[in-house]
Amino acid sequence: MTQYYFDHAASAPRRDEVADAMAPFQHGVVGNPSGTHRAARDARRALEEARDEVASFVGAKPAGVIFTAGGTESCHLAVTGVASHHRRTHATTTVVLSKVEHHAVLDAVGLLGRDHADVAARYVDVDAEGVLDLDSLRDALGADTALVSVMTANNETGVVQPLDGVASLVAELSPGAVTHTDAVAAAPWLDLRDVTAPIDMVSICAHKIGGPVNSGALILRRDVALEAVVPGGGQERGRRGGTVDVAAAVGLACAVRLTAKERDEVNERVARYQRQLCDGLATIDGCSLTAPGARRLAGTVHVTFEGLASDELLFLLDQGGVCAAAASSCSSGAGVASHVLDAMGVAPSRARGALRLSMGAETSQDDVDALLVILTSVVSRLRAEGAAR
Amino acid sequence: MNVLVAMSGGVDSSVTAGLLVEQGHDVVGATLKLWGGASDSGCCSVGDVDDARRVAQMLGIDHHVFNYTEEFERRVVEPFVAGHARGRSPNPCIECNRHIKFDLLFERARRLGFDAVATGHHARVLARGGQHFLVRGADDAKDQSYVLGYLREEQLAMLLLPIGTMQKSEVRAEAARLGLRTWDKPDSQDVCFIEASKGREAFLRSRIALTPAAIVDATTGESLGSTEVAELMTVGQRRGVAPARDGERRYVARVSIAERRVEVGRLEEIVKSRIDLDGDSLSFSHEALGDATAVLIQCSAHGRTQAATLHHDGARKWWLTLAQPARPVAAGQSVVLYRGDEPTIVAGAAIVLGR
Numbered sequence A: 001m002t003q004y005y006f007d008h009a010a011s012a013p014r015r016d017e018v019a020d021a022m023a024p025f026q027h028g029v030v031g032n033p034s035g036t037h038r039a040a041r042d043a044r045r046a047l048e049e050a051r052d053e054v055a056s057f058v059g060a061k062p063a064g065v066i067f068t069a070g071g072t073e074s075c076h077l078a079v080t081g082v083a084s085h086h087r088r089t090h091a092t093t094t095v096v097l098s099k100v101e102h103h104a105v106l107d108a109v110g111l112l113g114r115d116h117a118d119v120a121a122r123y124v125d126v127d128a129e130g131v132l133d134l135d136s137l138r139d140a141l142g143a144d145t146a147l148v149s150v151m152t153a154n155n156e157t158g159v160v161q162p163l164d165g166v167a168s169l170v171a172e173l174s175p176g177a178v179t180h181t182d183a184v185a186a187a188p189w190l191d192l193r194d195v196t197a198p199i200d201m202v203s204i205c206a207h208k209i210g211g212p213v214n215s216g217a218l219i220l221r222r223d224v225a226l227e228a229v230v231p232g233g234g235q236e237r238g239r240r241g242g243t244v245d246v247a248a249a250v251g252l253a254c255a256v257r258l259t260a261k262e263r264d265e266v267n268e269r270v271a272r273y274q275r276q277l278c279d280g281l282a283t284i285d286g287c288s289l290t291a292p293g294a295r296r297l298a299g300t301v302h303v304t305f306e307g308l309a310s311d312e313l314l315f316l317l318d319q320g321g322v323c324a325a326a327a328s329s330c331s332s333g334a335g336v337a338s339h340v341l342d343a344m345g346v347a348p349s350r351a352r353g354a355l356r357l358s359m360g361a362e363t364s365q366d367d368v369d370a371l372l373v374i375l376t377s378v379v380s381r382l383r384a385e386g387a388a389r
Numbered sequence B: 001m002n003v004l005v006a007m008s009g010g011v012d013s014s015v016t017a018g019l020l021v022e023q024g025h026d027v028v029g030a031t032l033k034l035w036g037g038a039s040d041s042g043c044c045s046v047g048d049v050d051d052a053r054r055v056a057q058m059l060g061i062d063h064h065v066f067n068y069t070e071e072f073e074r075r076v077v078e079p080f081v082a083g084h085a086r087g088r089s090p091n092p093c094i095e096c097n098r099h100i101k102f103d104l105l106f107e108r109a110r111r112l113g114f115d116a117v118a119t120g121h122h123a124r125v126l127a128r129g130g131q132h133f134l135v136r137g138a139d140d141a142k143d144q145s146y147v148l149g150y151l152r153e154e155q156l157a158m159l160l161l162p163i164g165t166m167q168k169s170e171v172r173a174e175a176a177r178l179g180l181r182t183w184d185k186p187d188s189q190d191v192c193f194i195e196a197s198k199g200r201e202a203f204l205r206s207r208i209a210l211t212p213a214a215i216v217d218a219t220t221g222e223s224l225g226s227t228e229v230a231e232l233m234t235v236g237q238r239r240g241v242a243p244a245r246d247g248e249r250r251y252v253a254r255v256s257i258a259e260r261r262v263e264v265g266r267l268e269e270i271v272k273s274r275i276d277l278d279g280d281s282l283s284f285s286h287e288a289l290g291d292a293t294a295v296l297i298q299c300s301a302h303g304r305t306q307a308a309t310l311h312h313d314g315a316r317k318w319w320l321t322l323a324q325p326a327r328p329v330a331a332g333q334s335v336v337l338y339r340g341d342e343p344t345i346v347a348g349a350a351i352v353l354g355r
Helices: A016-025 A038-058 A071-089 A103-115 A134-140 A163-173 A246-282 A310-319 A339-343 A365-384 B011-022 B046-059 B069-085 B092-111 B168-177 B199-205
Strands: A065-068 A093-098 A119-124 A145-149 A178-182 A201-205 A216-220 A287-289 A300-305 A354-358 B002-006 B026-033 B062-067 B116-118 B123-128 B131-136 B213-217 B223-227 B251-256 B261-265 B272-277 B293-298 B306-312 B318-326 B334-339 B346-351
Touching: A016 A038, A016 A246, A038 A065, A038 A201, A038 A216, A038 A246, A065 A071, A065 A246, A071 A093, A071 A103, A071 A145, A071 A178, A071 A201, A071 A216, A093 A103, A103 A119, A103 A178, A119 A134, A134 A163, A145 A163, A163 A178, A201 A246, A246 A287, A246 A300, A246 A365, A310 A354, A310 A365, A310 B062, A310 B092, B002 B011, B002 B092, B011 B026, B011 B046, B011 B116, B011 B168, B026 B046, B026 B092, B046 B062, B069 B092, B092 B116, B131 B346, B293 B318
Parallel strands: A093 A119, A093 A145, A145 A178, A178 A201, B002 B026, B002 B116, B026 B062, B213 B261
Antiparallel strands: A065 A216, A201 A216, A287 A300, A300 A354, B123 B131, B213 B223, B251 B261, B272 B318, B293 B306, B293 B334, B306 B318, B334 B346
């Protein structure tokens, strides 16, 4: 059966170039980059070349790049590393974050609040389009704010957040605070050198842009005081212990290089598909586009179907060869109620019928045409069988 | 046939899926995600989802997870809590089977184009004269026909219960033969949303205020101590009640949350020969039974079968008279009615009326 892949936001197809670039570091002797001999030096060179590329992808200095095992670890390090350091010299530590952050950020903050009475979290509202409410942010910021974390674009809806506005407010009201942005979802689409320019720390991961899983980075734009979550051998300037995975870093570097090179062409082409999908979906009974008025990533089309269940849509789409998702991916494989849609005030009867279609560099016109045909027939079949209760 | 197998992650449903695959059906496995809170037992935890998925992979079939947490909360957990708050004892497993598995899942299976749904229950479906009847499983000790008591013809016609003809030991042997990793997994015993390590009381306490009550002999007025949780005292139970001064055991005869009072009595004082049924809850598998029909009844998942007669006043009142007086059945429990002839066919079920 032909497969139509519309789940790039969960994981993008691995690029052949990435596999080729990683191959030399996955066979035979690969030196520990912390060592002193020839093999170690070779590994170290590859690692530092990778660091240069990752730094330039976000417009930071190489010394600011901390390689991590993926985006979740990167976000966790940003949140926990800054908050832990802040706690050492302050009586109270407040973390300000949006209600629509990825669980990598939400849960890191949740753990800190659970374990430390001196750590508090303030959650900033989004509007009905999923865009951060800057007035709500203004209310949340204070002198004791240690960290402000707002994602670059949302992983479920693709809604782009006003990072310039965030940075200005933080500079005005909490000048001592560190800013962080989870740019994992935005990385395939936006030029992070521009959009994250006013933010201190940026999280990215490789497998959303054609690289390997378990590979990502936290990039510091300035010398942020950060406590290692996992100390150890002093690697990554003492900010992340453990032998650095050279292959993973090289894979990430190759992926960011390809992404940056192709970004304009891919954006232009996929934005066209996005318009076609939105137009086509608008003709389907009971379908509404999420956040139609907000600026969204070109690759994401998020819709809800009144009265239908995501589980059933996904089942029949899967049978038709379409890979899609309800919300973000989760470990059990079951769709769970989306905190993002909840924060946007989407009615539960709509949120239960959520569908995220996410595209990428290799998405083709054929994919889009096939998707519209299959989805239209799936929805009309479910409508004919009687709506789910 | 296109068959959807409800896979809980346990050995019974794993073998169910394996046998149907061997029989040549197009099988898809589905695990229901029912409970989002803490759990360490029961049939649908995250570990069980993992087991079900791995079994499906080993059998080479597709596996999906269906999220019914909202519906489970609304139709099973909330009524369970509300029932206890009123001094009733609803059976959450029977409600889950009835409302989630055999209502929502069946409807979904139909919508998704399946010809049949299979589960790993120990019970059998007997096709006779164009109709389908639920019969006890071959393994007496494991029979689960009780929890399927509310099924009706339209569901039975679509239901496959391939392990209902087998003994549990045979199921485990089949699992081993099929190379399924769940072959030696212990049977689930507990309510899935209640942590075995913390118990029913801790769960209820997290949801409602619990009521302490005095325990009093209904006949003599003798005080027999007290309980911290009247909501957990069930009519007919002996556990938690101290023996009276005469050294004889006492059984719970009546629980009043409002009066903070648990009345107890000697076994011969509390036994009853009549069970009043909630007519609105009464469900017959096929045609309704008439007044004065001899039936066999079962009042809990592994309870004893008793001979009884079903009565109907022709209007809204339904009740059972027992051949032998027995410990009373708590309000909110379900009674499953079996026909007296062989094989033992389920005729219907109803909830015991509360006062």
